[in-house]
Amino acid sequence: MNKxxxxxxxxxxxxxxxxxxxxxxxxxxxxxxVKPGQFFEVSIPKYGEAPISVSGIGKDYxxxxxxxxxxxxxxxxxxxxxxxxxxxxxxxxxxDLSLYQEGEVVVIAGGTGVSPxxxxxxxxxxxxxxxxxxxxxxxxxxxxxxxxxxxKVWDEKLRLTLTVDGAPEGYEGNxxxxxxxxxxxxxxxxxxxxxxxxxxxxxxxxSVQGLLAKGFREENIWISQERKMCCGLGKCGHCRIGxxxxxxxxxxxxxxxxxxxxx
Amino acid sequence: xxxxxxxxxxxxxxxxxxRTYRIYAPVTFAGQGRFTDVDVVxxxxxxxxxxxxxxxxxxYAFKELLTPLSETLFYFTEDEVKEADAQPGEVLxxxxxxxxxxxxxxxxxxxxxxxxxxxxxxxIREKLQFVLIGCPASFENCFCTSMGTNRTEDGYLFSVxxxxxKILCEVPSNLKLKQLFMENGAWIEKALPSFVEENDxxxxxxxxxxxxxxKAPLWDEYTARCIGCGRCNFVCPTCTCYTMxxxxxxxxxxxxxxxxxxxxxxxxxxxxxAGGGEYRRTKGERMRFKVLHKIYDFRRRFAYDMCxxxxxxxxxxxxxxxxxxxxxxxxxxxxEEKADE
Ligand SMILES: Cc1cc2nc3c(=O)[nH]c(=O)nc-3n(C[C@H](O)[C@H](O)[C@H](O)COP(=O)(O)OP(=O)(O)OC[C@H]3O[C@@H](n4cnc5c(N)ncnc54)[C@H](O)[C@@H]3O)c2cc1C
Ligand code: SF4
Ligand code: SF4
Ligand code: FES
Numbered sequence: 001m002n003k004x005x006x007x008x009x010x011x012x013x014x015x016x017x018x019x020x021x022x023x024x025x026x027x028x029x030x031x032x033x034v035k036p037g038q039f040f041e042v043s044i045p046k047y048g049e050a051p052i053s054v055s056g057i058g059k060d061y062x063x064x065x066x067x068x069x070x071x072x073x074x075x076x077x078x079x080x081x082x083x084x085x086x087x088x089x090x091x092x093x094x095x096d097l098s099l100y101q102e103g104e105v106v107v108i109a110g111g112t113g114v115s116p117x118x119x120x121x122x123x124x125x126x127x128x129x130x131x132x133x134x135x136x137x138x139x140x141x142x143x144x145x146x147x148x149x150x151x152k153v154w155d156e157k158l159r160l161t162l163t164v165d166g167a168p169e170g171y172e173g174n175x176x177x178x179x180x181x182x183x184x185x186x187x188x189x190x191x192x193x194x195x196x197x198x199x200x201x202x203x204x205x206x207s208v209q210g211l212l213a214k215g216f217r218e219e220n221i222w223i224s225q226e227r228k229m230c231c232g233l234g235k236c237g238h239c240r241i242g243x244x245x246x247x248x249x250x251x252x253x254x255x256x257x258x259x260x261x262x263x
Numbered sequence: 264x265x266x267x268x269x270x271x272x273x274x275x276x277x278x279x280x281x282r283t284y285r286i287y288a289p290v291t292f293a294g295q296g297r298f299t300d301v302d303v304v305x306x307x308x309x310x311x312x313x314x315x316x317x318x319x320x321x322x323y324a325f326k327e328l329l330t331p332l333s334e335t336l337f338y339f340t341e342d343e344v345k346e347a348d349a350q351p352g353e354v355l356x357x358x359x360x361x362x363x364x365x366x367x368x369x370x371x372x373x374x375x376x377x378x379x380x381x382x383x384x385x386x387i388r389e390k391l392q393f394v395l396i397g398c399p400a401s402f403e404n405c406f407c408t409s410m411g412t413n414r415t416e417d418g419y420l421f422s423v424x425x426x427x428x429k430i431l432c433e434v435p436s437n438l439k440l441k442q443l444f445m446e447n448g449a450w451i452e453k454a455l456p457s458f459v460e461e462n463d464x465x466x467x468x469x470x471x472x473x474x475x476x477x478k479a480p481l482w483d484e485y486t487a488r489c490i491g492c493g494r495c496n497f498v499c500p501t502c503t504c505y506t507m508x509x510x511x512x513x514x515x516x517x518x519x520x521x522x523x524x525x526x527x528x529x530x531x532x533x534x535x536x537a538g539g540g541e542y543r544r545t546k547g548e549r550m551r552f553k554v555l556h557k558i559y560d561f562r563r564r565f566a567y568d569m570c571x572x573x574x575x576x577x578x579x580x581x582x583x584x585x586x587x588x589x590x591x592x593x594x595x596x597x598x599e600e601k602a603d604e
Contacts, residue, residue, distance in 0.1 A: 004346065004382045005379040005382070006336060006337075006382070006383070007337075007344070007346070008344075044509075045337070045339035045344060045509065045519065045521065046339055046509050046510070046511040046516055046518075046519035047509055048507065048508075048509040048521075049507060049509075069537040069538055070537045073537070086344075226536070227534065227536070227542075228533075228534050228535060228536050230505065230506050230507040230523075230526075231507070233377055233378075233379050233381070234372075234376040234377030234378075234379075235372060235373060235376065235377070235381050235503070235505075236504060236505050236506065236507070236523070236526070237372075237503060237504030237505070237526070237528070238504065238506070238526070238533065238534065240556070240560075242555070242560050242563075243560045243561075243563035243564045244564075245376070245377070247377075248376070248377045248378075260474070262474065262477045263534070263542040263543055263548075263552075
């Protein structure tokens with residue numbers, strides 16, 4: 001391969017889906033191979049690059065769900081359907097969906113952490129025994145909810161617990177952190193069940209603790225890490241933790257590996 | 264096969280080589296050191312043998328040729344992305360044994376980590392040839408013998424060493440060079456480069472390091488002493504990190520460029536993400552991150568140590584922090600942990 005991997009390609013914005021004031025999904029034209037949990041570098045000349053997880057995969061598109069927080073992401077929000085963005089990728093290992101077909105599976109996701117596991121959850125809906133598949137999704141408040149249409153489908157097809165950290169008075173849904181719902185998961189056998197946890201670092205830490213306390217084995221827990229990244233290619237060094245590079249060896253790691261990864 | 268030259272003879276060789284190569288070598292810059300009136304030895308392009316500093320260790324490494332402090336990758340115009348041009352021509356780099364070992368580490372990261380080679384690195388790397396400068400004696404702070412980088416058997420065109428006013432060169436393999444060397448010097452039986460066999464500074468590298476090192480009190484000292492200036496990284500021949508930087512030239516933002524600039528894991532901001540997230544806030548944690556990479560984490564990935572023991576980090580630190588001391592403290596800690604088991 002002698003193509004320069006730093007050179008991005010142009011991808012048309014097929015659609016823009018607004019979830020909240022600050023979070024939109026950009027549906028980008030893309031026909032190559034890609035897995036949930038992988039990411040692209042969105043590359044805007046003169047502004048910079050930002051790693052963004054794949055939140056949805058179609059035959060000729062990928063979804064990127066982006067939260068506007070700074071220089072690059074603000075500029076992304078200045079782009080509209082019909083225009084193009086420059087991308088490079090996909091990068092990272094992504095989730096191996098074949099691992100989550102059989103038996104009991106729990107997915108716990110918080111906030112934008114839902115993006116990388118959205119494809120995993122779609123996969124769970126299509127398994128033979130969706131009633132053995134549990135999903136706990138948490139958002140900061142009812143206004144911060146992403147993928148509302150998906151949430152309805154997931155609620156019908158598998159066992160969804162939707163919760164918010166806090167809500168105005170009169171809110172009828174669950175209120176509480178995702179960790180609150182782990183002890184009560186009605187699992188037949190936690191020692192063989194698998195779990196995927198993605199969200200802010202403290203949320204992942206406490207969720208993993210909850211799962212271990214419930215009897216999950218370390219090798220049956222997967223998490224996805226986020227670190228500062230300047231290349232996605234294993235060169236810039238920023239994403240390194242110990243002997244591993246989050247951009248190459250991750251972002252998805254088993255808990256066995258990740259408990260050894262101390263920043 | 265060896266050759267001996269007068270200074271004039273060697274200069275003639277260099278001038279002839281300069282027709283094929285640009286020559287990059289350590290040079291003494293008078294009065295440009297860290298303090299005024301102090302000299303600094305840095306790499307630069309030379310055209311004359313008398314410019315080359317054979318007697319001192321360079322304070323900065325040759326890596327700046329391969330991984331410049333700031334390197335433009337792309338130029339952006341209104342609607343075009345253009346790759347920056349490469350410097351033309353082959354380069355002959357004069358360096359010492361430790362630095363030739365450091366080259367292997369740079370190659371490892373830029374060409375051998377992950378699925379893609381770095382094309383900006385590769386296009387410079389492909390044009391480099393090397394001249395090995397012999398080391399008759401260890402310099403201050405060097406611990407190459409402990410790191411196994413004191414000797415070099417191959418990877419260079421010829422060696423060079425100053426001895427009693429003569430310049431001695433050994434050509435390991437037969438080359439066109441022989442002809443050129445014959446014309447300007449005298450054939451001698453042996454002109455093998457010297458290698459250091461002993462340093463004043465010695466380190467012991469622990470085979471494995473337990474996770475208890477992360478909480479070891481030995482790092483606290485560096486939270487107090489280190490000022491996070493990053494000099495130890497910028498002078499290190501094996502440090503490779505960079506940060507991507509986009510800029511636009513004018514307020515309307517129509518034209519600009521994407522560069523990469525050298526980064527340091529000791530400097531504020533290295534891990535910062537949007538929304539205020541930051542890892543390793545204390546200098547002690549950053550020191551631990553750097554030291555373990557150099558003597559353990561890199562080896563866990565690539566099966567040999569990253570640090571080549573050149574001692575430049577010690578030479579450069581404004582707070583007189585000694586990296587080799589820290590290695591030995593880590594080793595001590597590991598031994599004590601093992602004894603407690
Ligand atoms: C593997 C991975 C997947 C991600 N997936 C998503 C996603 O699906 N949706 C989403 O909204 N965000 C995601 N992020 C976070 C997103 O990359 C940052 O919010 C974004 O880089 C911020 O860039 P900015 O220029 O807008 O912000 P600024 O604060 O202006 O950032 C300046 C620079 O800092 C760096 N940077 C800042 N924050 C981060 C960060 N969190 N991670 C890596 N580099 C950072 C970038 O180099 C960026 O160019 C992901 C990050 C990683 C590492
Ligand atoms: S860590 Fe220090 S001694 Fe080791 S290679 Fe780098 S500058 Fe030289
Ligand atoms: S050179 Fe010294 S003070 Fe500067 S970052 Fe390195 S160890 Fe700290
Ligand atoms: S993002 Fe550059 S090394 Fe991982």
